[in-house]
Amino acid sequence: MNRYNPLAIEKKWQQIWEDSDAFKAEENSEKPKKFLAEMFPYPSGAGLHVGHVRNFTIIDVLARFYAQKGFNVLRPFGYDTFGLPAENYAIKTGVSPKIATDTNVKNFRNQLKKLGYAIDWNREINTSSPEYYKWTQWCFLQLYKKGLAYQKESYQWWCPVDQTVLANEQVENGHCWRCGSEVEKKKMKQWFFKITAYADELLEDVDSLDWPEKIKTMQKNWIGKSTGAEIDFETTSEKITVFTTRPDTIYGATFLVLAPEHPLIKDLVTDKTREKVEEYCKDAIKKSEIERQENKEKTGVFTGSFAINPATKEKIPIWVADYVLMGYGTGAIMAVPAGDDRDREFAEKFDLPIVEITKTPETPFGTPKTTYRMRDWLISRQRYWGCPIPIAYDSDGDPHPIPEDQLPVIIPEVEDFKPDNTGRSALAKATDWLKVDLLNEKTGKIETMTRETDTLDGYACSSWYLWRYASPHCATAAWDEKAINYWEPLDIYCGGDHAVAHLLYVRFWCKFFADEGKLPFREPITKLLYNGYINAPDGKKMSKSKGNVIDPLDVINDGYGADTLRTYEMFIGPYDQDAAWNPRSVGGVYRFLNRCWTLVFGDVAGVSGEIVSSPSASAGYGRGSAGATPATAGGRDLRPTERAIDRKRAMHRVIKKVTDDIERAAFNTAISSLMEYVNELYKAGSTEEDLITLGKLLKPFAPHLASEMLEQLGADDAWPTYDEKYLVEDLIELVVQVNGKLRAKLSVPAEVLDDENEVIKLASSDSNVQKFTNNHIKKTIYIKKAKLINLVV
């Protein structure tokens, strides 16, 4: 007898798909399109992990499902290849990030092919390839032209020993992650994207998205809109503008507080307070966010100056405290200790007056103002392995865009990837590359300028890749208009990360390019599936250091094969919940696929009439022939025609269930209904139609095995349809309750359900029911849809 040999089957079909370019997508106005993608991965040296497999398989199941349903499906793939790990690896080993990245991409590609994904390999993209980042730079220039990419001084972490800027995550408890020395904040010129220009629209449009509520809420909170007013407070020399959401509480404002970074502090200090205030500000600015979080004890100093409360006309002191943030509102508040817990705590600590609010102003004060928690997006990175910012500086230090026809600004080759002691990335070491002759519009002359050595945040590269997928090889534009019009926007996106950052940035760029007339839609992603993590069998996060990592390639090579791995990860639980890996359940899914295989290929003799196989009945095992074993369903002995009717009903039922479940992303229950169907076929026997249907329904999950089954049966993979008329049962199980408690289940002909009097008669005459009613029924509640009657006594 043949045995299910997944590795052989999978190799065969992967070769066939490769040779036939099976998943090549082309625009075709005859067919409805479906464009699906997962969040493209950073190809780490460790290769695929089981979390990737879950994420990619969700999209693959949907892609194959819609293709089988007759949609024109685009299912591309790409790699998010810029990033710190490749650069650190280069610093350590001297191997260039480009070479290391190429190796990792190759490894990823091989592994993806072993999983049988229906990827259009003609559309593979890679953010660190010059053909791609040329257009990332073009995007930057479009934003720059409209003033949405701009430079601003901002405080950055700085390691005085390594002489380099550090990202937030490279600062551990106020110390440099590499050398351990204490870091400081340094004011540096940085590039920003003005995402706040779209804050309102980004917020308003969230509601219209077919995205998980969790993500929508997170985005709303992140944008953090609050409406209030700006109010001016006069001092002897200056005017201080505060932001408040409660201008009505102004009669209780007994002091002002400025953020330590506030520019007016230097003008407000007196000779007596100057030293103390300056020291406080210096310390506060240096504090890491972590320290500010850990130590919520209020601190602050008095500036020595006073302001006039415009409502009470009273003189109130001006303080500096780090609980006021420069980045929000105006960096200055009016403190109302009677109305605000933080202000009260501060007032109590420093013995400042607390005045109950007895009055509200008759006319609204100040200027109505809306503020957002969201800040502009800082995009400068002092790193080598990123997309160079296409800017050069003239001798005055003013920026000039690199003309579009000179793109891409290629990352120069360097020997040493360590940042130098100027706070610039290793790009600064490419001295030839650094110089560029450009027209200076100010002077009208060609001038040798110095290139920007900052690179772009990797999120910039991933902010437009979904549009590149439509025309990945277009050499004349970032995206081809015709291709965009056909494929976009993305119908379904799937990932388990970046709830705010990436998913907000793509929306921002989409709105910007829509305003530029470059995109015909204002939201890039129609439906979002946000998948949960897969944890180790003990429920803990998988990590190399804990040694509890499951390698998906090991699962395949252990003999289970890709079909088992894919199907298991879809069966593991609801796709949006975290799940723990269970090796035994993997075996259970393998058993299920093995049973599918046996139905078609098992060494099974044909039995009566049209029945092709019934392994349980025909396996022999000394129980006589299959024909001698009566098939039963629901405890009833069935004659062949009844058996055929039941089988037909089971088939139409499973088609409906699997179709509905895939459409609502309930992959786990889709698979359990396939398991039920297979169990049914083992009991009742199967026809060729049953097996073809099984193969078609199974294909999105286990495409290799299903292809093998369908080939054997001589069938195509067109998605089957169900007929409502076969779903109707002729014998119905009527549920009878007494006072809401189940007392009987009666098997009645379906027509009976239409006759309520008949239902009541049947229900109330059941002997077990009568034990509880004593023939004293006060009220009957009949729910036809639920096939249920409740007798109230």
Place this chain on the structure above:
RNA sequence: GGGCGAAUGGCGGAAUUGGUAGACGCGCCAGACUCAAAAUCUAGUUCUCGCAAGAGAGUGUGGGUUCGAUUCCCACUUCGCCCACCA
């Protein structure tokens, strides 16, 4: 501190709109096959009582609405995630 979500057998989970709680899988148990084991097939498996028919209890805890609540409402407990001195 704020926001969101979750809690169901020994385990993962199902119950789509207020209508039979526990589908499906794992595990366990018994049987068939085998010299034996594995694999495979078949039957059983929420708990308590009962040979059975059946009865009682039961979806984190306590209340409520309802003929009927895993589902809706209120309070609480625990866990998870996100944000966090945002004026």
